[in-house]
Amino acid sequence: MATTRPRVLQYGKMPLTQLDAELAQAYEVSILSEQPDPERFLAEHGGQFEYAVTSAAMGLPAGVVDALPNLKFVSSFGVGFDALDKDALLRRGARVGYTPGVLDDCVADLAFALLLDATRGLSESDRFVRRGDWSQSRFGIRTRASGKRLGILGMGRIGSTVARRASGFDMEVAYHNRRPVEGSPHQYLPSLLELARWADILVITAAGGEGTRHLVNAEVLAALGPQGFLVNVARGSVVDEAALADALENKRIAGAGLDVFEDEPRPLPALLALDNVVLAPHIASGTHETRRAMADLVLHNLQQFIATGRPAAEVPWSAAQ
Numbered sequence: 001m002a003t004t005r006p007r008v009l010q011y012g013k014m015p016l017t018q019l020d021a022e023l024a025q026a027y028e029v030s031i032l033s034e035q036p037d038p039e040r041f042l043a044e045h046g047g048q049f050e051y052a053v054t055s056a057a058m059g060l061p062a063g064v065v066d067a068l069p070n071l072k073f074v075s076s077f078g079v080g081f082d083a084l085d086k087d088a089l090l091r092r093g094a095r096v097g098y099t100p101g102v103l104d105d106c107v108a109d110l111a112f113a114l115l116l117d118a119t120r121g122l123s124e125s126d127r128f129v130r131r132g133d134w135s136q137s138r139f140g141i142r143t144r145a146s147g148k149r150l151g152i153l154g155m156g157r158i159g160s161t162v163a164r165r166a167s168g169f170d171m172e173v174a175y176h177n178r179r180p181v182e183g184s185p186h187q188y189l190p191s192l193l194e195l196a197r198w199a200d201i202l203v204i205t206a207a208g209g210e211g212t213r214h215l216v217n218a219e220v221l222a223a224l225g226p227q228g229f230l231v232n233v234a235r236g237s238v239v240d241e242a243a244l245a246d247a248l249e250n251k252r253i254a255g256a257g258l259d260v261f262e263d264e265p266r267p268l269p270a271l272l273a274l275d276n277v278v279l280a281p282h283i284a285s286g287t288h289e290t291r292r293a294m295a296d297l298v299l300h301n302l303q304q305f306i307a308t309g310r311p312a313a314e315v316p317w318s319a320a321q
């Protein structure tokens, strides 16, 4: 007897190619971005899908959710859920799975890579050597990273992994969240401005979305000060990028390391012209090991939901339904 495989709407190609193949093997998959006319496809076939797969980067807009009247579950590749339309999903009563925890180490590693690069001028020194400048001049001396005060905005899963890395660099750690973390050995500062004044290096690991939009603004950057460094591995939306470019250009902060931007994949052009900022194309979770673990959780969440009505890892506002 022929078995019918569940139909899955995949919003676009996944950030791990094997996952596209694995999904297609286990389910009857339609990739929306591959349809010649996605809107027409949704209008004609939207009612056939109970399950959808997407990623933190692609998200899922209200227009798509609204065109899937029977949607029950979305499995998202990534831990950030700011690009998934919460209101539309809650209206639909669809649940949402995501991939927390499995990427913490690699994201914290990249935060440290950016921190060390920004403070020690590693990328800039690489450009210096390749240009042949070494035979004519000396590369300027830079700022020590170890032993400094590390401020963490967002002491969650990734923030606390960054804090563990910091102990190996003999750093003092303080943090700001909306609420202190029970049992945390680190100092809690009730305002971001206080944290920025205290810190030598401010690392952003807070969730993105409207609640954190432009938390790091010109005032916070001024508080960080001309010797201070900013590292962002969370979301570009947490930082006022124009204010950051202005602070970097006018040396109101010393430097920055950024993996995320307000309008990806288009960092503000002003940033591209500056030597005191290191730019990465949103790669913090981009290792073979971590992307594999994320893919496994995307598949597991989908299987679990189909079997039991609950995914293994569910976005908090979805679980609260």
Ligand SMILES: NC(=O)C1=CN([C@@H]2O[C@H](COP(=O)(O)OP(=O)(O)OC[C@H]3O[C@@H](n4cnc5c(N)ncnc54)[C@H](OP(=O)(O)O)[C@@H]3O)[C@@H](O)[C@H]2O)C=CC1
Binding pocket: 079, 080, 081, 100, 101, 103, 107, 153, 154, 155, 156, 157, 158, 159, 176, 177, 178, 179, 180, 205, 206, 207, 208, 211, 212, 233, 234, 235, 259, 260, 282, 283, 284, 285, 286
């Ligand atoms: N660059 C990349 O490739 C990646 C980026 N990310 C980003 O990192 C983010 C963090 O992930 P993760 O650590 O797992 O998430 P968690 O939910 O564990 O941590 C988020 C932290 O943000 C804090 N926070 C939320 N809102 C505010 C606010 N308004 N002011 C201050 N602090 C706030 C929370 O504390 P509280 O609730 O007490 O305020 C919490 O400590 C993700 O949301 C994602 O956007 C994740 C993976 C990869």
Ligand SMILES: O=C(O)C(=O)CO
Binding pocket: 056, 057, 077, 078, 079, 080, 081, 103, 284, 285
């Ligand atoms: O997981 C996330 O939220 C990302 O940004 C990509 O890993």
